[in-house]
Amino acid sequence: MSASRPRTLFDKIWDSHVVERLPDGTCILYIDRHLLHEVTSPQAFEGLRMAGRKLRRPDCTIAVADHNIPTTDRRAGIKEEDSRIQVETLEKNVKEFGVPYIPILDVRQGIVHIIGPELGLSLPGTTIVCGDSHTSTHGALGALAFGIGTSEVEHVMATQTLLQNPAKNMQIDVSGTLGFGCSAKDIVLAIIGKITTAGGNGHVIEYTGDTIRALDMAGRCTVSNMSIEAGARAGLIAPDQTTFDYVRGREFAPKGEAFEQAVAYWKTLPTDPGAHYDTIVRLTTAEIAPMVTWGTTPGAVVPVTGVVPNPSDEPDEGKRAQLQRMLEYMALTPGQAMQDLPIDVVFIGSCTNGRIEDIRAAAAVAKGRRVADGVQALVVPGSGLVKRQAEEEGLDRVLLEAGFEWREPCCSMCLGMNPDKLTPGQRCASTSNRNFEGRQGPGGRTHLLSPAMAAAAAVTGRLTDVRQLV
Amino acid sequence: MEAFTTLTAIAAPMPMQNIDTDKIIPARFLKTIKRSGLGVHLFDPLRFDKDGNEKPDFVLNQEPYRKAQVIIAHENFGCGSSREHAPWALLDFGIRCIIAPDFADIFYNNSFKNGILPIRLPRAVCDQLIDDTKMGGNARVTVDLARQVVIRPNGEEISFDVDPFRKHSLLNGLDDIGQTLQHGAQIDGFEAKRRQSQPWMPATTA
Numbered sequence: 001m002s003a004s005r006p007r008t009l010f011d012k013i014w015d016s017h018v019v020e021r022l023p024d025g026t027c028i029l030y031i032d033r034h035l036l037h038e039v040t041s042p043q044a045f046e047g048l049r050m051a052g053r054k055l056r057r058p059d060c061t062i063a064v065a066d067h068n069i070p071t072t073d074r075r076a077g078i079k080e081e082d083s084r085i086q087v088e089t090l091e092k093n094v095k096e097f098g099v100p101y102i103p104i105l106d107v108r109q110g111i112v113h114i115i116g117p118e119l120g121l122s123l124p125g126t127t128i129v130c131g132d133s134h135t136s137t138h139g140a141l142g143a144l145a146f147g148i149g150t151s152e153v154e155h156v157m158a159t160q161t162l163l164q165n166p167a168k169n170m171q172i173d174v175s176g177t178l179g180f181g182c183s184a185k186d187i188v189l190a191i192i193g194k195i196t197t198a199g200g201n202g203h204v205i206e207y208t209g210d211t212i213r214a215l216d217m218a219g220r221c222t223v224s225n226m227s228i229e230a231g232a233r234a235g236l237i238a239p240d241q242t243t244f245d246y247v248r249g250r251e252f253a254p255k256g257e258a259f260e261q262a263v264a265y266w267k268t269l270p271t272d273p274g275a276h277y278d279t280i281v282r283l284t285t286a287e288i289a290p291m292v293t294w295g296t297t298p299g300a301v302v303p304v305t306g307v308v309p310n311p312s313d314e315p316d317e318g319k320r321a322q323l324q325r326m327l328e329y330m331a332l333t334p335g336q337a338m339q340d341l342p343i344d345v346v347f348i349g350s351c352t353n354g355r356i357e358d359i360r361a362a363a364a365v366a367k368g369r370r371v372a373d374g375v376q377a378l379v380v381p382g383s384g385l386v387k388r389q390a391e392e393e394g395l396d397r398v399l400l401e402a403g404f405e406w407r408e409p410c411c412s413m414c415l416g417m418n419p420d421k422l423t424p425g426q427r428c429a430s431t432s433n434r435n436f437e438g439r440q441g442p443g444g445r446t447h448l449l450s451p452a453m454a455a456a457a458a459v460t461g462r463l464t465d466v467r468q469l470v
Numbered sequence: 471m472e473a474f475t476t477l478t479a480i481a482a483p484m485p486m487q488n489i490d491t492d493k494i495i496p497a498r499f500l501k502t503i504k505r506s507g508l509g510v511h512l513f514d515p516l517r518f519d520k521d522g523n524e525k526p527d528f529v530l531n532q533e534p535y536r537k538a539q540v541i542i543a544h545e546n547f548g549c550g551s552s553r554e555h556a557p558w559a560l561l562d563f564g565i566r567c568i569i570a571p572d573f574a575d576i577f578y579n580n581s582f583k584n585g586i587l588p589i590r591l592p593r594a595v596c597d598q599l600i601d602d603t604k605m606g607g608n609a610r611v612t613v614d615l616a617r618q619v620v621i622r623p624n625g626e627e628i629s630f631d632v633d634p635f636r637k638h639s640l641l642n643g644l645d646d647i648g649q650t651l652q653h654g655a656q657i658d659g660f661e662a663k664r665r666q667s668q669p670w671m672p673a674t675t676a
């Protein structure tokens with residue numbers, strides 16, 4: 001590959017990790033970081049064991065349990081037997097294969113996509129994989145990060161590589177100053193609303209433009225996190241001073257001279273002028289308001305001031321049937337206003353919005369207010385470090401005084417694998433990333449929105465335009 | 471992994487878009503440490519009511535589709551999670567081939583790795599195949615991977631594309647890891663070069 005051809009950020013990371021290009025074009029791609037959690041790893045360890053294979057690079061691997069551990073007192077252990085077996089299996093496996101592990105009672109424990117950046121494990125220009133689709137989160141630092149299945153988890157364990165075909169490049173450029181009351185979540189929901197949940201299929205998205213540049217690392221993580229909801233394999237944001245300042249000094253990040261060397265390399269990564277993108281999408285902040293999903297795919301989204309769409313406006317029969325089904329599941333009627341829809345539960349957390357900045361945004365709305373009668377509002381920090389920071393800032397007290405519950409870090413109600421679940425028919429304002437049928441518990445109805453919007457819903461008991469409260 | 475060569479089987483029509491992984495296998499069934507046994511929970515929200523009884527209007531609860539080995543669906547099949555429990559559940563139920571206009575990337579990949587052949591065909595062709603399934607128990611569709619054709623009950627052949635590497639692996643039931651390990655020397659060489667060019671890259675075993 002000639003060095004003179006202008007290349008995208010994705011091309012550069014890809015090229016520098018190709019171990020070998022096989023005759024049919026499939027590449028053996030080197031993996032720098034492999035993150036493991038309890039749900040998608042047991043069968044992979046089992047496969048290694050059965051084949052008598054070793055885990056090639058424990059020193060590039062790290063494990064943490066996050067999906068199905070309780071958010072209440074941890075020291076009591078895990079009550080649900082099948083969850084406990086999964087976590088115990090992980091603990092046994094990491095010992096047997098010599099993999100570094102962050103124990104449940106360690107303050108650094110948390111959702112794998114929160115702690116990767118937070119601990120300096122996720123670095124620009126690297127390849128990062130995890131048996132979890134929201135691995136795209138780490139792309140916020142300019143890493144090529146993507147979710148893999150368990151067979152691939154086993155493949156990385158055994159070979160530190162993956163067999164991959166190159167993806168297409170997609171640029172999503174967002175320009176303008178973000179409006180009052182809007183956040184990174186609103187940007188990415190607006191993007192998915194525009195390009196649809198299949199819009200990114202086969203592509204790696206690079207987010208560019210001054211709106212993205214102005215985001216802090218938490219906001220960039222939120223945007224990159226939901227790349228997968230747009231169907232993309234991964235999302236990327238070019239590393240810049242914001243990135244370097246964020247990485248500097250974190251536990252696993254390079255230190256001293258090594259850090260300076262790394263930064264010099266990272267500065268070579270941004271897309272060259274004139275590089276080719278297969279698909280380009282442009283948005284301005286004029287298209288972005290505080291957003292909320294109404295349906296059961298993240299692309300079914302409108303500004304909070306909007307109304308539920310009418311399926312009969314949809315010409316395609318298949319799409320019309322899907323809209324109809326979504327309305328029935330969500331118990332909504334065409335033309336109904338999103339605002340004032342009563343909610344039962346509020347969930348603030350997840351790998352999309354479980355960072356300190358998200359909790360600050362929620363607390364700012366909650367301060368001096370009360371959670372509405374009959375509403376359960378959960379705040380689940382994304383990691384033990386986020387929780388500790390929030391407590392140091394007194395945010396836990398603000399939230400508790402307002403009637404929110406303050407929980408231990410994990411995935412929690414994002415997917416309802418631990419005891420935090422919706423009951424059938426409950427309506428939830430959630431800062432997570434998926435509103436699929438039954439995602440937060442069978443029969444549960446999910447509206448995705450930003451942390452500030454979620455807090456606004458909690459204190460009014462209905463979907464509310466946060467701009468009216470701040 | 472079981473090889474896939476040719477398959478003649480009953481196909482179940484599922485004319486829906488965005489059949490996501492939470493529909494294929496909801497998260498509450500992921501608390502397993504095995505690959506097998508998930509077939510009973512396949513499509514749980516569509517297949518069973520909240521008391522666990524079969525919903526009679528769901529296709530896989532009807533004859534002859536209970537024995538279907540092929541599913542024909544609409545756009546964006548398998549979107550959502552990277553959970554390989556989705557193809558495991560499909561396989562455990564007996565599904566070996568899924569035909570749809572397009573698939574979510576991770577699901578598409580995961581299928582091949584578990585001996586399931588995902589086939590992309592234009593929407594209009596999928597709709598034809600869906601019509602074919604309504605001809606009852608004798609309406610079998612044939613999938614011939616070596617020749618890359620789907621054969622309709624009326625004998626008409628429809629060709630499809632498949633990546634040559636994946637085709638080879640699937641035809642021969644080869645596991646990727648064994649194949650990649652044959653390139654062990656190149657991986658060693660790559661790692662040695664990287665230690666030189668990126669000495670700053672830290673370990674996770676700090």
Ligand code: SF4
Pocket residue numbers: 067111112113132134350351352410411414415432433
């Ligand atoms: S928070 Fe939700 S989306 Fe993120 S890793 Fe956990 S379950 Fe997956």
